[in-house]
Amino acid sequence: MLRNTMASIVLRREDERTKALRDTIAELLGMDEPRRRFAAMMAGLDIHYDLGEGHPLLGRRMPDLDLVTENGPLRVFTLLHAARPVLLNLGEPGAIDIPSWADRVQLVDAKYVGPWELPAIGTVTAPTAVLIRPDGYVAWVGDRTQVGLADALATWFGPPATA
Numbered sequence: 001m002l003r004n005t006m007a008s009i010v011l012r013r014e015d016e017r018t019k020a021l022r023d024t025i026a027e028l029l030g031m032d033e034p035r036r037r038f039a040a041m042m043a044g045l046d047i048h049y050d051l052g053e054g055h056p057l058l059g060r061r062m063p064d065l066d067l068v069t070e071n072g073p074l075r076v077f078t079l080l081h082a083a084r085p086v087l088l089n090l091g092e093p094g095a096i097d098i099p100s101w102a103d104r105v106q107l108v109d110a111k112y113v114g115p116w117e118l119p120a121i122g123t124v125t126a127p128t129a130v131l132i133r134p135d136g137y138v139a140w141v142g143d144r145t146q147v148g149l150a151d152a153l154a155t156w157f158g159p160p161a162t163a
Helices: 003-012 016-028 030-043 149-157
Strands: 068-070 072-075 088-090 107-108 116-118 122-126 129-132 138-142
Touching: 016 030, 068 107, 129 149, 138 149
Parallel strands: 088 107
Antiparallel strands: 068 072, 088 129, 116 122, 129 138
């Protein structure tokens, strides 16, 4: 963010060199790919937290997808209005169960049809499940095996509740 602010300030200078730089940048922003990357950068959508190896969505802002649930259509960000983490199951309904975190994490079975396109990196493979932090960033991406889910839940939302 600081780098973006410094660059914006520099581009406001009125000397000939800066004018040449602004003209060059304007040409680049006339192209789709640079414009998408620049827009993602300016909106902070290029931020990527290093949460380890895995799906390209891990550590990035979750896209605001149009989901279909058993209660009807809804957008991902609507689920975040309560400022609670969300475990989004996009696979077989009921395939994921998290009773030890049910008091802290909202589990939602949903479907999404369409490409998974991230502003900063483009199209990615559709995940089976996604754990979304309350700030909208993805803490875990998984498949039917759910490898690493309990660890991610414990890391971000505390130890499992005991019966």
